Amino acid sequence: MENAQLIRNQPEEVKALQDTIYVIGGKWKLPIINSICNGNKRFREIERSIPGITTRMLSRELKEMEMNKLIKRTVYPDSPVLVEYESTPYCKTFGNIILAMIEWGKEHKKYIQEEA
Amino acid sequence: MENAQLIRNQPEEVKALQDTIYVIGGKWKLPIINSICNGNKRFREIERSIPGITTRMLSRELKEMEMNKLIKRTVYPDSPVLVEYESTPYCKTFGNIILAMIEWGKEHKKYIQEEA
DNA sequence: GTAGTTGGTATACTCTGTGATACTGATTAC
């Protein structure tokens, strides 16, 4: 019925793709991961590094990502309380995806500019 | 103020990332692109290849992606009308992202299974 | 004093992405 020779293990790949989309879907998770991986540690620092995000969304996403072990939150309870976020090794496995997407975004910009 | 030596061109990268998310965001665009790039051409064929998608979502996404020149729609108006979708070269530039995400999804599955 | 920073929470609201279901007209297969 199908051209079996063309087809890789499609169902498995589709599922893997959908799983990934489920974990990093939405507008903010990848930018947050990227920001933290780039060295931003403090809440306001991360916030400032991502244009358009609100404290509420950042707060929510950070919580969710902490639960999913993508990031680690550390509180230093010295006189002015200090909070730091770090990426876990697991989080860093998104590196390739993020790089590929940044690359695509840059190419896309060129493409749009050439068209106009 | 900042450790300039650590930082790449962050603002530009964040924007590129956000642009990409804007274009391929949502639950279905990447699975659809992947399906078409894997050789599926007909509406029902694509539909069957993506578990969980409804005709409505597929229809909407295909339209949007056609407008964005990511895919090409061809109608062969012979006795039973035939419609075929193809990926454009531009669409194929998502290849790396999709592969990276499939890879991540597979690793993620292992990771989950080891934990449990 | 006043203004600003930090790390958030609270409340209210919008909106759109997604889902569920049914249906169409043409055609083919039994």
Next chain:
DNA sequence: GTAATCAGTATCACAGAGTATACCAACTAC
């Protein structure tokens, strides 16, 4: 006849993603 396939469209409905805005307590700087 009946059922099925093809390529979709039409409605309705909803959760939850995302936005806007204000606010808090503790602290620093001027």
